[in-house]
Amino acid sequence: MAGAAARRALLLVVLLAVVFAAVEALPGDAATAAAERGESAADLAARRHLLGLDRPLWERFLEWMTALPTGDLGTSAQGRQVTELLADPFPNTLLLGASAFVLTVVLSLALGCWAAARPGRLTDRLIGHAATASFAVPEFVVSVLLLLVLSLWTGWLPAVTVTGADGAPASWAMLIMPVVALVIPQTGWNTRIVRGALADQTATPHVEAAVLDGLPTRQVLLRHALPGAVPAIATGIATSTGMLLGGAVVVETLFNYPGVGTVLAGAVAARDTPLIAGVVICAGAAISLVLLAADLLRARVVGARA
Numbered sequence: 001m002a003g004a005a006a007r008r009a010l011l012l013v014v015l016l017a018v019v020f021a022a023v024e025a026l027p028g029d030a031a032t033a034a035a036e037r038g039e040s041a042a043d044l045a046a047r048r049h050l051l052g053l054d055r056p057l058w059e060r061f062l063e064w065m066t067a068l069p070t071g072d073l074g075t076s077a078q079g080r081q082v083t084e085l086l087a088d089p090f091p092n093t094l095l096l097g098a099s100a101f102v103l104t105v106v107l108s109l110a111l112g113c114w115a116a117a118r119p120g121r122l123t124d125r126l127i128g129h130a131a132t133a134s135f136a137v138p139e140f141v142v143s144v145l146l147l148l149v150l151s152l153w154t155g156w157l158p159a160v161t162v163t164g165a166d167g168a169p170a171s172w173a174m175l176i177m178p179v180v181a182l183v184i185p186q187t188g189w190n191t192r193i194v195r196g197a198l199a200d201q202t203a204t205p206h207v208e209a210a211v212l213d214g215l216p217t218r219q220v221l222l223r224h225a226l227p228g229a230v231p232a233i234a235t236g237i238a239t240s241t242g243m244l245l246g247g248a249v250v251v252e253t254l255f256n257y258p259g260v261g262t263v264l265a266g267a268v269a270a271r272d273t274p275l276i277a278g279v280v281i282c283a284g285a286a287i288s289l290v291l292l293a294a295d296l297l298r299a300r301v302v303g304a305r306a
Contacts, residue, residue, distance in 0.1 A: 002292040012281065013065070019280050020061045024275045029143060030077035030271045064277060073281065074274035074276065076267075082306050084276035085263065088245035090205050090282050093252070095168075097286075099175060100182035104244070105237055107187045111135035112194025112233075117217050127191065127209070131280070134188030139247040143254045150177060160256040167258060177259040178255045184249050186240045193236035197229035231298040240293030242287045 031047040041069050050052050052096030064074050073082035115127040151159040157177055164170040202225055210224045226277055267275040 005292055008161060008291065012284045012288065014063070015284060016277055016280060017061060019277050020057060020064075020273060023268075023271060024057050025274060026268075026271060028271055030273070032281035033270045034077065048107075060103060060273075062276065067294050068281070073278040077270055077272040082274050084173045085122060085275060085276055086260065089258055089260045090279075092168055092257065093245070093248055093261070093283075094176065094286065094301075096178055096182070096239070096246055096252070096257065097180045097249040100186070100244050100248075101241065103111045103179065103183045105187045107183065108194050108237065109233075111191045113221060115191070115195045115204070116198035116225070119192075119202075124195075128195065131188040131191040131195075135186075135192070136186050136188075137185060138250075139181050140184060140250050140254060142184050143177070143251055146177045146181055146197055147254070161258060163258045169258070174257075175257075178248075178251045178257050180187060180233070182244050185247070186243060189243075190233075190237055190240060194229070194233050197232040197236075198225050200232070201225040226303070230301045232296040234297045238291050241290040245283050245287065296306060 009184065029048070030051055031053055032045050034047065035044060047056075052060060067074065073086070076082050076085060080083075083231075111127050111131070115124045118124050128239065147159055150157045158171075158174055161174040161178070164168045169175055198221065202211075207220060207224045207228075210220045215224075247262055248259060249261035252259040253265060256262075260283070264276065264279045267279065
């Protein structure tokens with residue numbers, strides 16, 4: 001587990017280096033993005049010096065990484081601390097992602113087990129086709145359809161998110177459509193994983209023996225097949241964390257949700273490297289924790305079976 005944690009930490013460092021290099025490769029920089037019409041070259045050079053953009057990229061990256069263990073995510077091009085800029089939107093994104101994650105786990109397990117209990121039947125085929133179709137539809141398409149049906153046509157739910165005094169959504173109803181837009185594609189993906197993992201387990205000797213003993217299908221599925229399928233299911237669901245947080249950037253923009261999606265879009269437009277890196281490290285840390293938890297669960301299950 002220590003080795004897995006070290007590998008994920010190294011992967012985050014490499015990812016951050018790629019982020020710094022990618023922003024550097026974009027046309028323009030934070031100084032030109034903030035420039036006003038009529039500014040002279042001397043003014044731009046002064047702003048670049050103030051932002052530290054006249055220093056080598058590797059030096060800026062090393063300085064940012066050195067401060068990271070202390071919780072310092074640097075100073076944005078706006079002159080504010082990155083931690084201050086992310087203090088409100090990132091918890092909102094975590095709330096959105098965690099809600100979608102929990103619903104995805106529950107629905108995927110329920111649908112996958114339901115299909116596995118009726119192998120080859122109409123229910124199994126319908127769930128399989130629906131899961132494939134839902135995963136093939138991107139989050140922004142689902143979001144647009146939800147806006148048309150639940151907001152514009154019926155008026156049941158608000159089309160945009162209004163924030164309260166604390167910066168969070170003013171009503172739980174404003175979370176419904178963003179969460180559903182994230183859940184539908186990932187539920188399709190994970191339902192297929194659950195169904196496949198259970199199908200593999202039904203071919204194992206101990207599950208076949210349980211069937212021959214005449215045990216009820218539900219008992220065979222839940223007590224004999226599902227425990228053996230947990231490692232594959234946990235891995236599949238854990239990988240959905242990155243897709244959920246990535247899809248959240250698009251969904252937040254469409255629903256005007258007060259998360260890091262808007263912050264990230266503005267940071268990219270402003271070529272604000274510290275702010276972009278701050279979003280990446282927060283999201284990457286959350287994803288790494290979920291993946292590490294999946295590794296621990298898989299190791300525990302495999303160790304118990306051994």
